[in-house]
Amino acid sequence: MAKLNSDAIASPAEPKQFDHEITDMASYVHNYKVDSDLAFDTARFVFLDTLGCGLKALEFPHCTKLLGPVVEGTTVPNGTKVPGTSYQLDPVLGAFNIGAMIRWLDFNDCWLAAEWGHPSDNLGAILAVADWVSRTNRAGGKLGNGKVFKVRDVLEAMIKAHEIQGCIALENSFNKVGLDHVVLVKVASTAVVSKMLGLTEAQTRDAISQAWVDGQSMRTYRHSPNTMSRKSWAAGDACEKAVNLCLKVMRGEGGMTTVLSAPTWGFYDVNFHGKKFDFQRPYGSYVMENVLFKVSYPAEFHSQTAIEAAKRINKKLKDMGKSAKDIADVTNRTHEACIRIIDKQLKPMDNFADRDHCVQYMVATMFVFNRLEASDYTDGSEAATSELVESLRKRISCVEDPQFTADYHDPEKRTIANALTVRLNDGTTLEEEVVEAPLGHKLRREEAKPEILAKYKRHLGPHFDEARVKELVDLGNDAKRLEDMDVDEYVDLYVKQ
Numbered sequence: 001m002a003k004l005n006s007d008a009i010a011s012p013a014e015p016k017q018f019d020h021e022i023t024d025m026a027s028y029v030h031n032y033k034v035d036s037d038l039a040f041d042t043a044r045f046v047f048l049d050t051l052g053c054g055l056k057a058l059e060f061p062h063c064t065k066l067l068g069p070v071v072e073g074t075t076v077p078n079g080t081k082v083p084g085t086s087y088q089l090d091p092v093l094g095a096f097n098i099g100a101m102i103r104w105l106d107f108n109d110c111w112l113a114a115e116w117g118h119p120s121d122n123l124g125a126i127l128a129v130a131d132w133v134s135r136t137n138r139a140g141g142k143l144g145n146g147k148v149f150k151v152r153d154v155l156e157a158m159i160k161a162h163e164i165q166g167c168i169a170l171e172n173s174f175n176k177v178g179l180d181h182v183v184l185v186k187v188a189s190t191a192v193v194s195k196m197l198g199l200t201e202a203q204t205r206d207a208i209s210q211a212w213v214d215g216q217s218m219r220t221y222r223h224s225p226n227t228m229s230r231k232s233w234a235a236g237d238a239c240e241k242a243v244n245l246c247l248k249v250m251r252g253e254g255g256m257t258t259v260l261s262a263p264t265w266g267f268y269d270v271n272f273h274g275k276k277f278d279f280q281r282p283y284g285s286y287v288m289e290n291v292l293f294k295v296s297y298p299a300e301f302h303s304q305t306a307i308e309a310a311k312r313i314n315k316k317l318k319d320m321g322k323s324a325k326d327i328a329d330v331t332n333r334t335h336e337a338c339i340r341i342i343d344k345q346l347k348p349m350d351n352f353a354d355r356d357h358c359v360q361y362m363v364a365t366m367f368v369f370n371r372l373e374a375s376d377y378t379d380g381s382e383a384a385t386s387e388l389v390e391s392l393r394k395r396i397s398c399v400e401d402p403q404f405t406a407d408y409h410d411p412e413k414r415t416i417a418n419a420l421t422v423r424l425n426d427g428t429t430l431e432e433e434v435v436e437a438p439l440g441h442k443l444r445r446e447e448a449k450p451e452i453l454a455k456y457k458r459h460l461g462p463h464f465d466e467a468r469v470k471e472l473v474d475l476g477n478d479a480k481r482l483e484d485m486d487v488d489e490y491v492d493l494y495v496k497q
Helices: 019-030 038-056 091-101 119-138 151-171 182-196 201-213 232-250 267-271 285-290 300-318 336-342 357-369 388-391 401-408 444-460 464-478 480-483 486-492
Strands: 327-336 394-402 418-422 433-437
Touching: 019 151, 038 091, 038 119, 038 151, 038 285, 038 464, 038 480, 091 119, 119 151, 119 182, 119 232, 119 418, 119 486, 151 182, 151 285, 151 336, 151 480, 182 201, 182 232, 201 285, 232 357, 267 300, 300 327, 300 336, 300 357, 300 418, 300 433, 327 336, 327 357, 336 394, 336 401, 336 486, 357 388, 357 394, 394 401, 444 464
Parallel strands: 327 394
Antiparallel strands: 327 418, 418 433
16 A cells, blocks of 8 residues: 655644634633622622512513413423412523513613613523522532522622623624614523533533524514514523523534634624624623613613603692693703614504603603603503693604713713703793713612612512512622522522412
């Protein structure tokens, strides 16, 4: 046999390098130690507030009809328990259930930048997996290296999921290419859940790549003429897919090294007009430290300061012996994102999803009824059927203030300003009412904390007796005791038989 010339033998190919965006994300999840007391303290309030928002959503049949097992009556041994219900499900469906509840009423935390979103949506995946892993391991399993998670572990996972979603959102607008922000929920949840399941850093890279290649949701369900309830369960869908992808990788599925950057077929070319992601800062704990709480109103966040301004104006009107009936028109000086997302002055209000994403409807409801509650968005409600609300809605116009837009994007300010000028039927024009930072903003965090806890307590009330409500509120107020508690034992406090 002829001897092969060594020059004719191909050298082994070098291992392919993952896109650095994926490598950085996986490294952060596996190697970064969160040591910010502010981040953990804020995460505790986010945790309580998010669970409360999920419980509040259970009062709405449009939400509850989507919850539970696929096959009625199915219970998964050692599965994820869904707070406020008797369901015990596999972690994939559990992530959908918890994620859909959390997001249903648009009342959980918020992050506003080039892309908007709600980082606490990730709790759907995080809590579902932490609960399932803990129950399984307590029963002798070896998931995630046999760990039983503490609540502090959940808070740390939340901090990291917030950071991934929020840091990508700072400079990269997915809405401008027609994609919904829940793609970032899916990516962030995939990253943190991978580590929770005991995957290696290399496997986490694989899982993250699967999240980027997965079909991404279009924003059309958030905008007229297609506005509909899918916007309320889109984050639950993202949580469900994240957990499912992680479990596939745990069973040996690989990844795609250049899923973002591959010419023609990568995410950038297919979904992002060929543009690569920009990053303002490295991953740390910035997002959790600066996240926005929805304290006062279950409303799309860009409207929060406008609603607060309307409430202040109502007091002035009352002092003048006037009311909403005396308003001729209103001008809202605002930021560009408000106009792009929720300026729907003359568009029809066909359903709940239209109303809770229309700044004119929300402001008009506040002027007419001096309130804005989740029930004000439902078909047939007092607000939805009010001729005065509908008439006034069409007389509220938005104009952009470039400085408000600049302040919105300024990392040192991050304000969400709205300013209302009301003109009355008698020709009187009231002094403009300006609100730059809503109650849930970092600049007003200490002012907001008692209100966040009061909101949480209100959301617990319809589901549990006074003793259980007190137990949960006291536990939420005791950071060390809460953080040291096993996740499955904590979740059991929310279970209803």
